[in-house]
Amino acid sequence: MQMGFLKIPEAEAWFLSRATVPACLLGHASPAADQDGLALVDILVAGGRIARIAPAGAAAPQDLPVVDMDRGMVFPAFVELHTHLDKGHIWPRRRNPDGTFPGALENVGLDRAQNWTADDVRRRMDFAIRCAYAHGTALIRTHIDSIAPQHRISWPVFQAMRETWAGKVDLQGSCLFGIQFTADAAFIEDVVAHVTEARGVLGAVTYVDPTLVPGLDLMFRSAAEKGLDLDFHVDETGDPTVRTLGVIAETAIRHRFQGRITVGHCCSLARQDEATIDRTLDLVAEAGMAVVSLPMCNMYLQDRVPGRTPRWRGVTLLHEMKARGIPVAVSSDNTRDPFYAYGDLDAMEVFREAARILHLDHPFGDWPSAITRTPASVMRRDDRGHLSEGGAADLVLFRGRTWTELLSRPQADRVVVRDGRAIDRTLPDYRELDDLMRR
Incomplete structure (x- = not known):
């Protein structure tokens, strides 16, 4: 038909x-x-x-x-660099009552603990991929919640789904856990084994936390030893004092890391003073990192206060990054879950909204690469995009x-x-x- x-x-x-x-x-x-x-x-x-x-x-x-x-x-x-196929489409059973970031964390955690069996994850993941395929996407990186014991459930499901969809939608997986979990050596060893077996990407959420520097060191060492790339959720907040992006870049430079490093969100950067911004972006460029902005989800969550109109757009500084030669992309992020109540993994919708939110126009230049060529290159798929x-x-x-x-x-x-x-x-x-x- x-x-x-x-x-x-x-x-x-x-x-x-x-x-x-x-x-x-x-x-x-x-x-x-x-x-x-x-x-x-x-x-x-x-x-x-x-x-x-x-x-x-x-x-x-x-x-x-x-x-x-x-x-x-x-x-x-199309190419989607940052999605969450394992979280998708749980909104009807687990809402985010106030639409805030803490509300999203709490309710996803509750739903994961109660409902994320292998069959549940498989069916929702397959549903999401069918949506992306119908809209025109051929390559997706998905973050996979990898807090124990969920990683032992979701990673085998992901590998099976990748085989099922091979040749239609190619899938990459990146593990996801808070940086504080790096303090558990046995857990990290187990997760790295799952990621390595799945030919995936090693990733975490970074916080201002005592475990940040030693945790990053451990992740960079593990990635180098196993030949893995890295992908971090970074500074997803409007608090200008949260500055882990620069720490990641410094760690990459110190380790002389040769793999690919992707960082997503980087919201707080837009709230910092110009001197801090310049210093941080210089480090990011030197480290050879790529940045992916999630404009729809970040606008949904950031600066959300009940009864008050948001004062900023929640997105990071893509124009300034691009001017420094930093590879930049935009992507869907979450779909119909507590982090974002909407979305359908339609990359053209992402580009349309990004053009409006981030002013990727007048001129458009090569911004169409942000949903095609650039994320494909970041994912080591130069045949795509x-x-x-x-x-x-x-x-x-x-x-x-x-x-x-x-x-x-x-x-x-x-x-x-x-x-x-x-x-x-x-x-x-x-x-x-x-x-x-x-x-």
């Missing part, structure tokens, strides 16, 4: 004409771009791959079906022709092409999870 605003041929080869593509997402010397960084191209698809990309107007090979985009936009399949001759014909086709058209509507009629063929974009029904929500 095909859905969307146009029909994709079932043929082995077909021709996509007059497609508008962000020039920054073309994997070769791009045709001339307009003032919005958009290029008009023709794309030949053959054998599930992109056989040719040329400036619009190229003659279609004879006897091939032609799909006229009429200047509608084309993106490569761009449109290149010889690459997989994994495309997301939109009717919107310009940025103002694309980002003014949800683009619910988009067409998702995987390996050169349109997929069924039917979203799973929330009613599938009703029995889990009655627990």
Whole structure:
């Protein structure tokens, strides 16, 4: 079944004409771009791959079906660098009554202790991945709550899910626990073993805590020994005195760490004075770290006081980071759980909201890379996130022709092409999870 605003041929080869593509997402010397960084191209698809990309107007090979985009936009399949597939869709049974960060922590902890069996995690995770797939995503990193004994339940589920979805949505897993748990040597050894077996990423939440420096040292040593990358939840608060981001960067520099380091949130940085910001960002750049902002979730949680209008947006300083050459991305984070009551793992929704919240416009420049090329590179998947001759014909086709058209509507009629063929974009029904929500 095909859905969307146009029909994709079932043929082995077909021709996509007059497609508008962000020039920054073309994997070769791009045709001339307009003032919005958009290029008009023709794309030949053959054998599930992109056989040719040329400036619009190229003659279609004879006897091939032609799909006229009429200047509608084309993106490569999306990449989500920071999600929580194991937490998703628990809101109906475990709400966050005041919408605050402490409320989210408390209620997720209660739900995890009471309900997170292997079957529960598997079904909710599969539901979330189906949503992402239908929206056009092909690569996801998920954080996995790894507080004992949950890590022994969730990591095997994740590995099974990765095998199930291989070739449709590729999955990376990153463990998640508070940095204070590094004081338990036996626990850390067990978690590192699970992460290593799953070819995952080593991660934690950092706090201003006596365990911060020794805990980071332990994690950097463990990652170096096992050949793992690192991913931290950092400074998810509006308190300007919380400054663990700089400590992580200093630790990376001191260890001369050669792996990839990703840090998410970094909210408090935006509340600090300019001298502290400059000093911290210089360290982050020197350490070679990448930053992922979660604009929808951070705006939802940060500066939330009952009966009071929030005074700031809750997001970090992506423009300043990008100016220093720091790789930056945006991602969904949580979906329909106590940390964020909304969301559907739609990367285009994330980009649309990020453009508004973070002013990723006028000009848009290469900001479309924040949901495609940049997170793919951070995840060591340079084959993803761009449109290149010889690459997989994994495309997301939109009717919107310009940025103002694309980002003014949800683009619910988009067409998702995987390996050169349109997929069924039917979203799973929330009613599938009703029995889990009655627990």
